[in-house]
Amino acid sequence: MAEYQTYDYDVLVVGAGGAGLSAAIQASANGARVGVVTKSLLGKAHTVMAEGGIAAALSNTDERDNWKVHFADTMRGGQYINNWRMAELHAKEAPDRVRELEAWGALFDRTKDGRILQRNFGGHRYPRLAHVGDRTGLEMIRTLQDHGIHLGMEVHMECTVLRLLKDSGRIAGAFGYERERGRFLLLRAKAIVLATGGIGRAYKVTSNSWEYTGDGHSLAFHAGASLLDMEFVQFHPTGMIWPPSVRGILVTEGVRGEGGVLKNKDGVRFMFSDIPENYRSQTADNEEEGWRYTQGDRKARRPPELLTRDHVARCIMREVREERGSPHGGVYLDIAWIKERLPNGAEHIKRKLPSMYHQFKQLADIDITQEPMEVGPTTHYMMGGVRVDADTQQSDIPGLFAAGECGAGLHGANRLGGNSLSDLLVFGKRAGEHAAKFSKENGTASIDQAQIDETIRSALAPFDRTGESPYQVQQDLQTMMQNLVGIVRQEQELERAVEEVRKLSERASKVAVGGNREYNNGWHTALDLTNLLTVSEIIARAAIERKESRGAHFREDYPAKDPEAAKFNIVVRRGDAGEIIVSRQPVKEMPAELKQVIEESN
Amino acid sequence: MASATFRIWRGSGKEGAFRDYTAEIAPGMVVLDAVHHIQAEQANDLAVRWNCKAGKCGSCSAEINGSPRLMCMTRLNSLPLDQPITIEPMKAFPHVKDLVTDVSWNFRVKKTIRKFKPRPREADGTWRMAQADVDRVQEFRKCIECFLCQDVCHVLREHQLHDRFIGPRFLVYTAALEMHPLDTENRTTDLWQKHGVGYCNITKCCTKVCPESITITDNAIIPLKERVVDERFDPLQKLFRIFKK
Numbered sequence: 149m150a151e152y153q154t155y156d157y158d159v160l161v162v163g164a165g166g167a168g169l170s171a172a173i174q175a176s177a178n179g180a181r182v183g184v185v186t187k188s189l190l191g192k193a194h195t196v197m198a199e200g201g202i203a204a205a206l207s208n209t210d211e212r213d214n215w216k217v218h219f220a221d222t223m224r225g226g227q228y229i230n231n232w233r234m235a236e237l238h239a240k241e242a243p244d245r246v247r248e249l250e251a252w253g254a255l256f257d258r259t260k261d262g263r264i265l266q267r268n269f270g271g272h273r274y275p276r277l278a279h280v281g282d283r284t285g286l287e288m289i290r291t292l293q294d295h296g297i298h299l300g301m302e303v304h305m306e307c308t309v310l311r312l313l314k315d316s317g318r319i320a321g322a323f324g325y326e327r328e329r330g331r332f333l334l335l336r337a338k339a340i341v342l343a344t345g346g347i348g349r350a351y352k353v354t355s356n357s358w359e360y361t362g363d364g365h366s367l368a369f370h371a372g373a374s375l376l377d378m379e380f381v382q383f384h385p386t387g388m389i390w391p392p393s394v395r396g397i398l399v400t401e402g403v404r405g406e407g408g409v410l411k412n413k414d415g416v417r418f419m420f421s422d423i424p425e426n427y428r429s430q431t432a433d434n435e436e437e438g439w440r441y442t443q444g445d446r447k448a449r450r451p452p453e454l455l456t457r458d459h460v461a462r463c464i465m466r467e468v469r470e471e472r473g474s475p476h477g478g479v480y481l482d483i484a485w486i487k488e489r490l491p492n493g494a495e496h497i498k499r500k501l502p503s504m505y506h507q508f509k510q511l512a513d514i515d516i517t518q519e520p521m522e523v524g525p526t527t528h529y530m531m532g533g534v535r536v537d538a539d540t541q542q543s544d545i546p547g548l549f550a551a552g553e554c555g556a557g558l559h560g561a562n563r564l565g566g567n568s569l570s571d572l573l574v575f576g577k578r579a580g581e582h583a584a585k586f587s588k589e590n591g592t593a594s595i596d597q598a599q600i601d602e603t604i605r606s607a608l609a610p611f612d613r614t615g616e617s618p619y620q621v622q623q624d625l626q627t628m629m630q631n632l633v634g635i636v637r638q639e640q641e642l643e644r645a646v647e648e649v650r651k652l653s654e655r656a657s658k659v660a661v662g663g664n665r666e667y668n669n670g671w672h673t674a675l676d677l678t679n680l681l682t683v684s685e686i687i688a689r690a691a692i693e694r695k696e697s698r699g700a701h702f703r704e705d706y707p708a709k710d711p712e713a714a715k716f717n718i719v720v721r722r723g724d725a726g727e728i729i730v731s732r733q734p735v736k737e738m739p740a741e742l743k744q745v746i747e748e749s750n
Numbered sequence: 751m752a753s754a755t756f757r758i759w760r761g762s763g764k765e766g767a768f769r770d771y772t773a774e775i776a777p778g779m780v781v782l783d784a785v786h787h788i789q790a791e792q793a794n795d796l797a798v799r800w801n802c803k804a805g806k807c808g809s810c811s812a813e814i815n816g817s818p819r820l821m822c823m824t825r826l827n828s829l830p831l832d833q834p835i836t837i838e839p840m841k842a843f844p845h846v847k848d849l850v851t852d853v854s855w856n857f858r859v860k861k862t863i864r865k866f867k868p869r870p871r872e873a874d875g876t877w878r879m880a881q882a883d884v885d886r887v888q889e890f891r892k893c894i895e896c897f898l899c900q901d902v903c904h905v906l907r908e909h910q911l912h913d914r915f916i917g918p919r920f921l922v923y924t925a926a927l928e929m930h931p932l933d934t935e936n937r938t939t940d941l942w943q944k945h946g947v948g949y950c951n952i953t954k955c956c957t958k959v960c961p962e963s964i965t966i967t968d969n970a971i972i973p974l975k976e977r978v979v980d981e982r983f984d985p986l987q988k989l990f991r992i993f994k995k
Contacts, residue, residue: 188799188801188807188809189799189809189853189857190857191807191895192801192802192807192808192809193801194801194802196801196802196806196807196894197802197804197806197807247875247876250877251868252866253866253868253927253930253932253933255879255884255887255888255891255930256884257881257884258879258880258881258884261878262877262878262879262880263876263878264876280888280891281888283806283892285806286806286891286892286894287891290891294860294865294866295865295866297857297860297861298861298865303857305854305857328846328850328852357800357801357802357803357807358800358801359801390778391776391777391778391779392776392777392778393776393778393779393780393783394778394804397803397804398804503805503806506805507804507805510805510823510825511778511780511804511823511825512778617790617791617794618794619789619790619791619794620790623790661794661795662794662795663794663795664795666762666797666846666847667762667797667846667847667848667850668794668795668797669789669794669795669796669797669798670789670794670795670796671795673794
């Protein structure tokens with residue numbers, strides 16, 4: 149059998165984005181010996197792409213803000229099926245996590261009196277997002293990285309975990325491979341934190357990088373942990389759509405926060421014509437009021453462009469379907485118009501949205517200070533993930549923790565912009581803390597050689613076959629998911645998707661790769677297929693189970709919200725024969741004081 | 751549909767050769783798109799490092815027609831397509847395979863730079879900073895660590911002084927720390943003795959290739975050199991130091 153190198157850790161963190169690094173920092177600070185595995189180089193994780201900011205009720209920009217308002221906003225955005233305890237912890241702890249980042253060197257944009265500046269974002273009642281222009285994710289990941297490297301953690305760059313190893317019920321370690329030489333690694337660990345991000349690569353049009361193949365979701369599922377809310381995939385309303393090669397690249401919500409407006413081909417601001425009942429009292433009913441809101445007028449209500457992402461994405465789809473779209477199948481996002489209102493408008497746009505200016509200028513030959521952008525929805529974020537305990541982030545499996553996008557609960561049916569970066573910090577830290585604690589209270593588990601042998605055998609199998617390319621199967625899966633499990637769903641198509649996944653799995657088991665094991669992207673693509681197929685089927689199965697429309701999950705055959713369906717979350721786990729078991733879990737009753745917080749905010 | 755020829759370096763370690771691939775091209779395409787098409791259709795095992803494909807992560811650095819660039823931000827319509835487009839790995843780092851190099855030296859260098867050490871918070875628990883003071887450092891913090899500046903720097907590329915000179919990326923990093931409004935650490939001695947700031951002779955090649963348009967030489971390196979000169983070589987300061995002893 150092939151050889152492998154062995155490493156021993158108290159805590160192994162899988163993933164080095166915001167959540168992974170936060171967990172690794174906290175576990176190291178609490179005295180654990182920490183290993184970090186990252187699929188890319190350190191500092192390149194998808195967190196780097198986050199643009200808008202970190203939602204935290206610092207109440208610097210508007211003193212009416214506090215954790216209660218943030219909590220209520222998060223629950224409203226998630227359509228009240230969020231894990232309320234996570235939403236509470238998140239709203240209470242996010243400000244401290246932002247201040248901690250500052251203590252580690254992050255440099256946020258400032259208010260006139262020198263404090264951290266906050267900006268408006270969809271679904272947030274007050275300006276709440278601490279930010280650095282439109283490159284907040286870069287600032288965050290670099291700060292965590294530069295702080296973390298001095299704490300003694302060992303980082304395995306360009307390594308991928310293929311399987312979690314268990315010892316009679318509890319976690320024992322992980323088995324993976326490093327890309328550069330193609331060698332296998334055994335990473336023994338008393339506790340593991342999954343922080344692997346999302347699943348965007350299951351779709352054709354996505355803002356996500358190649359890494360986002362649902363690894364944590366799939367690893368946890370196959371190890372026997374339960375997944376929650378897997379039907380909720382967020383399609384960000386504004387991705388680039390032209391030219392074809394940039395389709396899907398994110399256009400930050402910050403554009404709308406700074407006054408950008410959505411228009412159809414007739415120049416109509418269509419968002420005004422469909423404002424959901426539960427947001428009506430908070431939403432401007434005329435353009436003038438909306439503009440005043442973006443400029444900090446505290447009496448004004450927010451413009452409908454800043455409604456939640458699920459709603460804005462569907463409105464854009466409606467305009468396109470009803471033939472009021474832009475030439476390449478999207479709508480117009482116009483920030484250039486603010487020059488009519490601001491004397492130094494063009495400079496202002498470049499200062500507040502430098503990467504957007506850069507991105508459109510270089511990739512699409514568009515000067516956003518002069519002309520509107522063409523935008524359309526793009527697969528962006530996975531609300532669903534590993535079911536965890538709110539306080540500790542531990543999964544059903546003792547010693548296995550999950551944080552960030554691959555965990556679930558905080559966001560319910562729809563995530564608010566800005567709540568992801570704060571999620572990473574708050575729950576990354578908690579996962580690291582409790583993983584370190586678990587490692588102190590539990591000894592090393594034993595490793596089952598048979599699990600390793602089996603992993604190696606299946607990992608190397610594509611080299612011994614002749615068959616089709618893994619890229620072909622990946623592309624076909626992405627097209628299928630885009631067409632059948634996208635923004636607008638219906639039962640027949642979802643059933644067909646499950647059937648298609650079965651066929652694609654069959655093909656995936658026969659793909660072949662050429663060359664050798666050294667830095668072989670083709671081999672890696674073949675290995676990723678298992679995870680992509682697993683999460684794709686789970687998404688489709690969960691989507692079939694939720695026979696209503698709620699948040700990001702929209703069913704054409706059940707277009708209304710069903711009050712009965714507000715009472716449960718959908719849980720998915722693996723049966724003994726490897727089958728997917730879908731069940732319903734009642735939403736836990738909220739304590740009276742939190743109910744009151746929500747009532748007061750209405 | 752039109753097509754173009756891509757002359758890509760294939761091989762691992764010191765062994766290798768250019769190989770030509772023909773790929774169809776479409777409007778708006780960037781070099782990384784072409785590499786991906788070739789990888790998916792003609793060369794599954796072609797090694798290439800990439801992530802965001804939007805110029806934000808700095809993973810897909812390479813030399814395109816001889817210039818250090820990000821593959822994801824180089825539009826095909828900016829290149830002469832009537833002749834083959836050459837794509838090679840960066841030269842200042844050990845080669846791994848095809849377009850991938852071993853950039854781990856950069857991560858080791860960063861650890862040798864003294865970390866951020868903030869002054870105490872103000873009485874109300876915050877730190878107050880003016881936007882103008884923050885702006886200066888934010889320019890340096892735009893860096894996406896693509897290491898193209900390291901690749902083009904002749905001290906590293908031609909003279910291979912990796913053990914004596916930290917390169918433009920880490921001078922920018924040091925400048926960001928030194929000019930951080932809250933930082934209290936002093937890195938001047940390290941800059942001079944360990945990090946080789948004197949090796950830079952201000953040819954500004956790094957500034958020219960920076961995809962984030964950071965004014966590396968003028969705004970970061972020269973001020974650092976001035977600090978070193980002020981502290982180490984100013985005759986008055988030197989006298990003070992002698993008397994202090």
